[in-house]
Amino acid sequence: MSNEKYDDRGNLIYYKTSYGCEVWNEYNENISDEAKLVHEVDKFEMVIQALSYANDGIEKEKLEPFVNSAKSQINSKQLKEILDKLLQ
Known part of the structure; x- marks a missing residue:
């Protein structure tokens, strides 16, 4: 899983931990x-x-x-x- 994502304006966002990335994906995909x-x-x-x-x-x-x-x-x-x- 990549630790980089882009916000709504195309700015690169880095997550310091894989957990942060995991939580963001969970929120973004509305799965929990x-x-x-x-x-x-x-x-x-x-x-x-x-x-x-x-x-x-x-x-x-x-x-x-x-x-x-x-x-x-x-x-x-x-x-x-x-x-x-x-x-x-």
Whole structure:
């Protein structure tokens, strides 16, 4: 397994350990329960950011695609419950 990867901008990223590379691959491929949860938390944070923008005056209609996209990708019962309360 190579210890080099590229980020979204094409910059080379080196991992100091094979474990770091392993964890990154696990996250990137979304293969473990932990990786899936981290992806869902990332989507959850996207909704929180959209709500923050709404509080700053951005029209809610413009933010709906972000919220709907995030909601569709969250499967955790606990995160869904919190999300529903935030969106009331």
